[in-house]
Amino acid sequence: MTTLSLFEASEPQKKPGQNILPKEGEALFYPAFFSKADSDRLYKDLYGNIKWQQDKIVFYGKLMDLPRLTAWYGDTDKPYKYSGIPMAPNPWSPELLEIKNKIEEIAKVNFSSVLLNLYRNGKDSVSWHCDNEKELGINPTIGSVSFGEERTFKLRNLQDKSLVEKIQLSHGSFLLMKGETQHKWEHEIPKTSRDLKPRINLTFRVIK
Numbered sequence: 001m002t003t004l005s006l007f008e009a010s011e012p013q014k015k016p017g018q019n020i021l022p023k024e025g026e027a028l029f030y031p032a033f034f035s036k037a038d039s040d041r042l043y044k045d046l047y048g049n050i051k052w053q054q055d056k057i058v059f060y061g062k063l064m065d066l067p068r069l070t071a072w073y074g075d076t077d078k079p080y081k082y083s084g085i086p087m088a089p090n091p092w093s094p095e096l097l098e099i100k101n102k103i104e105e106i107a108k109v110n111f112s113s114v115l116l117n118l119y120r121n122g123k124d125s126v127s128w129h130c131d132n133e134k135e136l137g138i139n140p141t142i143g144s145v146s147f148g149e150e151r152t153f154k155l156r157n158l159q160d161k162s163l164v165e166k167i168q169l170s171h172g173s174f175l176l177m178k179g180e181t182q183h184k185w186e187h188e189i190p191k192t193s194r195d196l197k198p199r200i201n202l203t204f205r206v207i208k
């Protein structure tokens, strides 16, 4: 019998920007895309200055709070639909433009809006979904930036639900999803009973 070294026995290490999906789409992960100093500064700014909202959802006929706070920012001439109602986003702030400019160098697209999520603690979450709204077109490019507490992000293949990829979305990380990802995979941030500090996520989108 051969013995594995500790290195070989551990999870295979992915290089920054390597596709973490084994098939059907691309999810490129850059763990320390923003420096620690920039990440600390941007977290503080966004936490204090974004117009965070508590949105509601209808669940089994009852009006419930969404398990996170959200906000929309972006090009004000590109309304987004919310429960079928067109809404104007808040205008870009200098910090949002700083983040957008930095990720656009890698993403090679011009993002027109950003949905921000504030997960206040481990009980906040987002359940399984695909970002496949009509306004995003086919094969949308989605740029996802995280600041604050690290949370687990799961991607699950729609054809084979036993196929699940996990990423730890750390402070200052960038995840770029493109290609077929949004119609072949769904994703979630699960709840956890661990006592967690807040996390801010920004998902940049191109609205056609």
Ligand SMILES: O=C(O)CCC(=O)C(=O)O
Pocket (backbone or CB within 6 Å): 115, 117, 126, 131, 144, 153, 169, 187, 189, 201, 203
């Ligand atoms: O918080 C995250 O990393 C994911 C958020 C998300 O999937 C979304 O807003 O569509």
Ligand SMILES: [Fe+2]
Pocket (backbone or CB within 6 Å): 129, 130, 131, 187, 203
């Ligand atoms: Fe999403």
